[in-house]
Amino acid sequence: MNIIDELEWRGAINQQTDAEGIHKLVEEKSIYLYCGIDPTGDSMHIGHLLPFVMMKRFQMHGHHPVILIGGATGTIGDPSGRTTERQLQTLETVQHNVEKLTKQMNKIFNSDNAPNPLIFVNNYDWTHKINIIDFLRDYGKHFGVNSMLAKDVVASRLDKGISFTEFSYQILQSLDFHHLFKELDVQMQIGGSDQWGNITAGIDFIRKKEGPEAKAFGTTIPLLLKADGTKFGKTAGGAIWLDPEKTTPYEFFQFWLNTDDLDVIKFLKLFTFLSKEEIHDLEVKVRTEPHKRWAQKVLAFEVTKFVHGEDALDQALKISDALFNGDIKSLTADEIEIGFKNMPTFHASKESKNIVDWLVDIGLEPSKRQSREDVSNGAISINGDRVNDINADITMESSIGGRFIIVRKGKKNNNLVRLTD
Structure with missing residues (x-):
């Protein structure tokens, strides 16, 4: 099956600059294509994932994925999807984020069975060499202000205002596409639906510089909404990150x-x-x-x-x-910390103590009378084992790895108790 046919069946294509031309291109040869991400943070979240899954599919079909980390554009700020100006980051912060994102991308793409290794590029490498005069003469001259104003990403910001810095973002992204087209024979760019204006600007720029017959294409993915109409990836607890330190x-x-x-x-x-x-x-x-x-x-x-x-x-x-x-004791202390990360947490010393007093001391029971009643009725479990003896003691032997005790009160009320010296 042609990769484009597969993507259409999966519902992964929103817009194509030339559907027939793209279909023919990927049939004829193995192509280089790219997708970019700006290092505005030190991790991607699942809202970023779909275009890179799409790139992985191209890789599995024998094509060559190029991931562009925006070391230059990340210092500027993409106005797409925003109503206000971005907070500018220091070069040191941007570089830190570049390193973290590169590590994430390597893990996803460069598996042992990957047919074509991932190519990483950083647009800072070629952009920082351009001085302001060259930028205005060699690049800015090819972009009409009227055309730039008509792009959705800019038009949506005109009422509240947009700085020249963010206004010029589409020139920088076009410069990237042209550079990759010339240096690596990259013929296609993939991006989110909000990148359509930037992608088409890049294709126009390539044709102005290389001639109208230059074969450059663009594809966007759809805005992903859940069945209830809410945006995919948004949860009450915040973003779901790809960094295991942020989201286990x-x-x-x-x-x-x-x-x-x-x-x-x-x-x-x-x-x-x-x-x-x-x-x-x-x-x-x-x-x-x-x-x-x-x-x-x-x-x-x-x-x-x-x-x-x-x-x-x-x-x-x-x-x-x-x-x-309920097999809590099969877990290590590290696994307990991961699994119970967001559950109610109490603290207790490592000293041995009667269970009735201990439950009151940590704050799980409001009184000794209630504590005795819950223990006697079998409503308390320690590390998955029900305890109904009011004379039982909580000791270090009751802990997991000397660090945690899991107390369940009732059928579903699990609580993490951290032990301290």
């Missing part, structure tokens, strides 16, 4: 596992590399056995493995299984 693989896995039935097939098409037949089978299961949530389990499994790798996936599965089955 367990939390990442749980996010995908909680996908709504109305969204899960769409997400399987967009974010996994499963075949048509495999996704069709899962679609049938969503209709016939929705309570088993087979599709959500496969989605969480596949995307977590893609982003974080096999080892992190295994850990996420282990934590999920232990929490679901």
Whole structure:
């Protein structure tokens, strides 16, 4: 199947500058294509993921992905999707973010079985050499102000105002496309739907510099909305990051596992590399056995493995299984810290103490009377084991790794107790 046909079936294409030309281009040869990301932060989140999944699909079809990290454009700020000016970052911060994003991209793309290694470029490398006179003469002269004002990304900002700095962003991105076209034979750019104006500006610039027959193309992905109309990737708890230090693989896995039935097939098409037949089978299961949530389990499994790798996936599965089955003692202290990261947390000393007094001291029970009643009735579990003896003691032997004790009160009220000296 032609890669473009596959992308259309998956719902991953929004706009194409020349649908027929792109389809023919990828049939005729293995192409170089690029997608850029500005280092405005030190990690991508899942809202950034789709264009790079798309790039991975091209890589698997034998094409050559080029990832551009915007060491120069990141210091300027893309006005796309914003109503106000960005806070400018220092060069040191930008460089730190470049290094972190490069590491993330390497993990996703340069797997052992990747047919074509990922090429990394940083637009600071060629942009910082251009002085202001050359910029205005060699580049600015090719961009009409009227045309730039007509781009949606600029037009949407005119009422509230836009600085020359952000106004010039599309020139810099066009410069990037032209540079990659000349130096690496990059013929296509992929971006989010908000990048359409920047992409078409780049193609126009290439044709002005290289002639009207220059073959350069652009494709955008759709704005991804959930079935309830909200933007994908936005949660009550904040962004779901690709950096495991910001969002643990367990939390990442749980996010995908909680996908709504109305969204899960769409997400399987967009974010996994499963075949048509495999996704069709899962679609049938969503209709016939929705309570088993087979599709959500496969989605969480596949995307977590893609982003974080096999080892992190295994850990996420282990934590999920232990929490679901109540087998808390099978987890290490580090896994407890990950799995219970966002649960209610209490603190206790490492000294031995009667369970009734201990529950009151840490603040989980309001009084000794209530504490005795809950213990006697079997409402208290320590590390998954029910305790109903009011004379039992909590000791260091009760802890996991000498650091944590998990107390469940009732059927679902899990609490993390951190032990301190």
